[in-house]
Structures are given as C-alpha cells and as structure tokens.
Amino acid sequence: MYNTNNILLTWYDANKRILPWRDYNEPYNIWLSEVMLQQTQVKTVVPYYTKWIKKFPTLKSVAESDLNSLLKLWEGLGYYSRCRNFHKATQIVVEKYKSVVPNDYKLFRQLPGVGDYIASAVLSIAYNKKYPAVDANLKRVISRYLGIKKLTRRNTLRIHNQLNKMLTNGRPGDINQALMDVGSLICKPNDVICIKCPLINKCKGYSYGNPIMYPDKNKRKPIPTKEYVAVFILYNDHIFINQRSEDGLLGGLWELPMIEVFENSNKIKALKTYAKNKLGLSIDILNCFDKVKHSYSHYKLLVTPFACEVSNIESKIGHWIRVGEIDKYAFSKVNHKLFNAIGIKNY
Numbered sequence: 001m002y003n004t005n006n007i008l009l010t011w012y013d014a015n016k017r018i019l020p021w022r023d024y025n026e027p028y029n030i031w032l033s034e035v036m037l038q039q040t041q042v043k044t045v046v047p048y049y050t051k052w053i054k055k056f057p058t059l060k061s062v063a064e065s066d067l068n069s070l071l072k073l074w075e076g077l078g079y080y081s082r083c084r085n086f087h088k089a090t091q092i093v094v095e096k097y098k099s100v101v102p103n104d105y106k107l108f109r110q111l112p113g114v115g116d117y118i119a120s121a122v123l124s125i126a127y128n129k130k131y132p133a134v135d136a137n138l139k140r141v142i143s144r145y146l147g148i149k150k151l152t153r154r155n156t157l158r159i160h161n162q163l164n165k166m167l168t169n170g171r172p173g174d175i176n177q178a179l180m181d182v183g184s185l186i187c188k189p190n191d192v193i194c195i196k197c198p199l200i201n202k203c204k205g206y207s208y209g210n211p212i213m214y215p216d217k218n219k220r221k222p223i224p225t226k227e228y229v230a231v232f233i234l235y236n237d238h239i240f241i242n243q244r245s246e247d248g249l250l251g252g253l254w255e256l257p258m259i260e261v262f263e264n265s266n267k268i269k270a271l272k273t274y275a276k277n278k279l280g281l282s283i284d285i286l287n288c289f290d291k292v293k294h295s296y297s298h299y300k301l302l303v304t305p306f307a308c309e310v311s312n313i314e315s316k317i318g319h320w321i322r323v324g325e326i327d328k329y330a331f332s333k334v335n336h337k338l339f340n341a342i343g344i345k346n347y
C-alpha cells in the first residue's frame with residue numbers, strides 16, 4: 001500500500017544532504033545549526049558552524065565564553081541578535097538545567113531566541129519528539145502538496161494538520177529533515193523537479209499543473225535606502241571605534257561611529273554635532289571617501305566615510321585601537337566595506 005511517510009523516509013535515507021551537524025544528533029549541535037540557519041543559506045552556514053564547533057565543542061564552552069569572542073566568530077553571518085540570544089540561552093541551560101538542553105517544549109521555548117520553529121526542529125531531530133518544524137520552506141512544500149494557494153489561517157492550520165499526520169511514525173525528526181531537504185533540493189521557490197520528488201504521487205500542486213503557482217507569493221515591498229555618514233579618525237596609528245548597544249540591529253558589534261542623515265541635511269554639520277554631543281570629540285573633516293553600499297533584508301544602506309582629525313582624544317564612549325588590532329574585534333560587513341573604501345590596510 002502507498003505510504004507517503006515511508007516513501008519520504010526511503011528517499012531521505014538515500015538522498016539526504018550531508019551536513020556537519022547531522023553527524024551526531026546532539027541537541028547542542030542541532031540547536032546551534034538551526035539558530036545559524038535562520039534567514040541564512042546552508043552553504044553560508046557550514047563554514048561558520050564548523051569553525052564554531054572547533055572552538056566551542058560544548059554548550060558549556062559557549063556559556064563560559066565572553067560575548068565578544070562569540071560575535072567575532074559570528075562576524076559576517078548577520079542577524080547578530082541570534083548570537084547574543086544563543087549565548088544567554090546556553091548560560092540559562094548551564095545554570096538551570098545542568099547543561100542539558102531541555103526536552104520539554106514549554107521549557108525550551110522559554111529560552112532567549114527560541115521560537116516555535118527552533119523548538120520544534122531541535123526537539124524533533126535531537127529528541128525524536130513529534131513537533132512539525134514549520135518554516136517558509138515546509139510551508140511551501142506542503143502548500144504545493146495540498147494545492148493551497150492562499151496562506152489563510154485556515155489553510156495554515158491545514159498545513160500543520162498535514163505535518164502532524166506525517167509525523168505519526170517513529171522518525172519525526174527525519175520526516176522534518178526530509179521535508180526540509182525536499183524544499184531545498186527539489187521543491188524550490190521558483191523551480192521544481194517534480195519527477196525526482198518523493199511526494200509526487202499525492203501532490204495536488206503537481207497534478208493541477210504549474211506547481212510553482214502554489215502558494216501565492218507575497219508582493220515585495222520596495223526597499224527604502226537609508227543614508228549614513230561615518231567618522232574615521234586616525235590618531236597616532238590608532239583609530240576610534242564604538243561598540244553598538246546590545247539591543248537592536250548589529251548589537252554588540254564594533255563600528256566606525258556613524259549617524260543617519262536625511263535628504264538636504266548638511267552632512268558635515270551633522271557629523272560634527274554628532275561627534276561633539278555623542279562621542280565628546282571635536283573633529284575637523286579632512287576628506288571623504290567613496291560611498292559604501294550594503295543591503296539588509298528591509299532596507300539598503302549608503303554610507304559615506306569621512307576622514308577626520310581630532311583636537312582632543314578623551315571620548316565619552318568608544319575605544320581607540322591600533323590599526324593592526326582590527327581583526328581582534330567583531331565588525332559588521334558594512335564596516336569591513338568601509339575599511340576597504342578607506343584603504344585602511346594601507347595606513
């Protein structure tokens with residue numbers, strides 16, 4: 001008799017992606033990988049994961065580390081709140097649960113940075129619990145499988161029900177991972193290879209023709225551009241950097257201090273006022289470098305770096321570091337682009 005789950009698992013056993021965290025179904029490894037994989041492609045995550053595990057082989061080693069060392073390893077992966085939350089969460093696990101990742105959904109879900117998806121993915125893969133790990137990938141695959149066009153509340157519930165039905169065998173974690181792999185390898189957002197798909201015999205999207213039409217895609221809103229000016233101060237082979245507050249975008253990372261400017265505003269005046277009021281530094285502008293562009297998911301950034309000189313070096317906040325020490329600090333991608341625009345390596 002035709003059994004979708006068995007076919008899916010047979011396909012998974014023969015075709016699953018070889019990924020370093022799949023070597024062992026350790027809760028810590030699975031959890032770390034799922035945190036890194038949020039909003040990030042597998043091929044980007046693999047080298048970060050490998051480097052991280054080498055330096056922090058256990059959950060306890062993460063909990064005992066300082067945040068700066070973790071952010072340095074995370075540098076370039078983006079969405080830095082994931083790293084901060086993971087750090088806090090590991091500390092709670094060490095203190096409250098004797099370093100054992102809780103296998104109870106409610107307890108695990110209460111940890112910083114753990115949402116429904118991460119809780120379900122980790123508990124199903126590492127502890128074999130029957131929780132469907134519903135992310136955009138699985139939603140797309142099951143929408144096509146059920147022939148769902150609109151992701152209404154009712155249809156989202158149908159997707160969850162279908163997944164719950166699929167998890168009623170002895171390998172819920174593998175079913176979740178099989179569907180993740182189908183979504184990643186075969187049933188992609190704009191491309192499907194249905195003849196290779198283990199779900200083809202019961203897939204309504206396939207039988208209706210043109211499965212890519214399922215589900216309806218959200219129309220992309222135009223992405224706004226924000227403009228910033230950055231201060232680059234070189235003083236006796238030292239540069240001035242500032243650490244972003246831990247909350248919010250790029251929290252905890254270091255940067256050349258920068259401020260948003262608006263259309264028709266006087267950039268130089270804005271920069272001087274910012275340096276005086278926020279940094280406590282009196283600056284004179286020497287010259288500006290090429291603008292740097294960077295894209296985040298919700299907006300684009302355009303930053304003009306200005307070389308400045310200072311008449312005082314005591315600042316309210318921030319830090320003077322030697323140019324050669326840049327690699328010791330975690331900076332965002334846009335800051336590395338600024339360093340390139342400035343040609344800082346040549347200083």
Ligand code: SF4
Nearest residue numbers: 187194197200203211
């Ligand atoms: S048969 Fe095609 S549309 Fe259906 S789940 Fe598989 S790849 Fe996607």
